[in-house]
Amino acid sequence: MTVRIISATDVRSIFTPRLALESQREAFTRLGAGEAVQPPRLLVPGPGSSVSFCYSSRIARDAPAVSKFGSVNPANAARGLGAVHSVITVLDAETGAPRAIINGDSVTELRTSAATTLAMQQLAPSAGTVLVVGTGAQARAHLAAFAVTHPDAELRLFGRNPSAAAEIAAEHGAAAQSDLEQAVRSADIVVLCTSSLTPVIEDAWVTDGTTVASVGSFAPDRVELPPSLLGRATVVVDHRPSALTDSGPVVDAVASGAVDPDQIVDLGAVLTGAATLDRARTDVTAYLSVGVGVQDAAAAAMILAAAEERAVGARIDLDQ
DSSP: OEEEEEOHHHHHHHOOHHHHHHHHHHHHHHHHHTOSBOOOOEEEEOSTTOEEEEEEEBSSTTSOOEEEEEEEOGGGGGGTOOSEEEEEEEEOTTTOOEEEEEEHHHHHHHHHHHHHHHHHHHHOTTOSEEEEEOOSHHHHHHHHHHHHHOTTSEEEEEOSSHHHHHHHHHHTTOEEOSOHHHHHHTOSEEEEOOOOSSOSSOGGGOOTTOEEEESSOOSTTOOOSOHHHHHTEEEEESOHHHHHHHOHHHHHHHHHTSSOGGGOEEHHHHHHTSOOOOOOTTOEEEEEOOOOHHHHHHHHHHHHHHHHHHTOSEEEETTO
């Protein structure tokens, strides 16, 4: 059995932010149309605040099965390592034999940021200022993705480490911010790229008409947003069944009665026209991303097709 091994360098040479955006549009459109196969995500708690995860999906019933297995280890910062590590496995659609093993970290960076900016194209297409909070891989990826979807917007970055924030901001043509409250108050879009267990911003900082995206609230104990903010917001999520069980702010807001779960809208439903958002210009909108397997399935399909066409990646016989 011969498998194509696709490294992070290979992924980045193939999977541009524009291609990533295209893949996520397909992923969520298929999900919204009911074409994708999307089982529940598996979370395996680890020591401290670490957690391992497994996403599996098919973008269509006759498409290859794709699975991403990895972990989030916040303590890795002290070790000089990234917090997230993962691999993606692609199986042949007909035989089920492994076809490819892809570096998952690079795919996650690009597909997650592409999904956020895809959502922002629907929710805040004319935003003039975009604030990204965080200094990790997702913060960098989101700045690059917004340069594609919101090319005229002013990009801003806040991080708890001012020197790191300044360096990353300079790399992406963004302006580093020193006061988080003022940065949030003056932004049209606020994107939280942390894995915080407690709210990173306060409800009172979010002014009328702002769109807030939470990328790091991927588990019930991750709560980047104060649940009270969701109580006054139009709430859109990447996948409603996942958000209701796994997104910390959503879980808390529903449990407290601040949010009616029936009023939460799927991104896929917005893309397919199955749902419309009845919002005034002054309404706050919250988008929460847990992450779903169909995102990886759509991304992997594009990456593998391009890798095979260009003969990118090492070929290894696993039977020898």
